[in-house]
Amino acid sequence: MDPISGRTSKMAVDVISEVVELFYCGQGRVNNGERVVHLGGDEVGDAWNTPALEQWTREHGKFHNRTDLVDYWISHTIAEVKKRTGARVILWNDFLDDHTTQADTIDTWQIWRYDTSQTLDMAASGKFGSLIYSSAFYLDLLGDDWATFYDVPLKRDGAGVIKGGEACMWGSHGGLLGDRMNFGKPREVVLALVEVVLNLKSVQASIADAAKRLTTDSDAWLSPELLKAVMANPSLAKGFADPRYQRVLRTMQEDPEKAKHEVAGDTDLAEWLRAFSALMSRHFEKLASESSPVPSLSPAGNTPSGDKNEISEDSEVAELEGRSLYPKNTVELELSNETSQRSASEEPAAVSSNASIGSSTLTVVTGTPRYLQSNPQAQLDPRQLPPQLAQKVMYLVEKGIVKLHA
Incomplete structure (x- = not known):
């Protein structure tokens, strides 16, 4: 004018x-x-x-x-x-x-x-x-x-x-x-x-x-790249702008079972949670693969054992306890049915989030989980993990994203 x-x-x-x-x-x-x-x-x-x-x-x-x-x-x-x-x-x-x-x-x-x-x-x-x-x-x-x-x-x-x-x-x-x-x-x-x-x-x-x-650096996982990945996905972006999705995400961190009931019958919300879980899984795996080599997973003062029952690299599973995005909330992690039913020919991701809606499981798996099929509640000594997997697990541990069971 x-x-x-x-x-x-x-x-x-x-x-x-x-x-x-x-x-x-x-x-x-x-x-x-x-x-x-x-x-x-x-x-x-x-x-x-x-x-x-x-x-x-x-x-x-x-x-x-x-x-x-x-x-x-x-x-x-x-x-x-x-x-x-x-x-x-x-x-x-x-x-x-x-x-x-x-x-x-x-x-x-x-x-x-x-x-x-x-x-x-x-x-x-x-x-x-x-x-x-x-x-x-x-x-x-x-x-x-x-x-x-x-x-x-x-x-x-x-x-x-x-x-x-x-x-x-x-x-x-x-x-x-x-x-x-x-x-x-x-x-x-x-x-x-x-x-x-x-x-x-x-x-x-x-x-x-x-x-x-x-x-x-303890929260280096929360990167601009992750935020941009969310914004590039219209479905995820829509969910984060909707208060219903925000509430369910918070509930999922505090009470997975309650969140599961909340999304029952809501296809859009369930799909959004699956997409969000998949994105975070890929993001953590990428961070782990880019991390520098980690010398050892052994607790202070301990050295790797020569346990004759060590599990081979094609069937190791490390059960982890995950830390919530909201620091005060931690949940006990468990293996999903989907994970335990994988066929021997499948090569699951090194780090994957539980596909079961409502579960905050973060499971590290390599190779065929035969061991899980016969011992679903088994926990492995982290010292038994192969070097490559140990490096990825340790990266997540160091960043405070997950904690190994004592």
């Missing part, structure tokens, strides 16, 4: 005023005694860099650049919106990059382009009446960005300029939000950051242990 056009200004004021009236149902004052309207202002880009507008700044402006256009838009159009609606106005901080001289006429600036230190400097400058910080709180970024949610040293300043933090996300990524939130990255707590961000010391103290678990 042409910011210097009277028609543009009138249209913008009329539309925004009508929206505000509809939103507030005609009430002059609501809740805390004020109306608030966010008018955007971000990413104008080159839209205001036209020859006609450049000529206008030379003829009517003070600075002969885009600052003149921003000042004119704020002092005319936005000022009229405030007058007509009686609302406090919020703008993104982009116009500050254009060095507007009208910054003090905007009630609140929302920060997404500046870091914490720059925002604190703005608060201390005395030039701004109200700031909202969002740079660190975007929900839809991959990687370990979530960690910054807990490490933003904002405090309520003496003048109360920084009102808090607000979580944001790109609307085009909305369907992916649930995926990442359900892999143990606690992005959802960001929604309470308006209050939390102003009292961060107590929050940091309470989550220090969890943050350490989520950022160290």
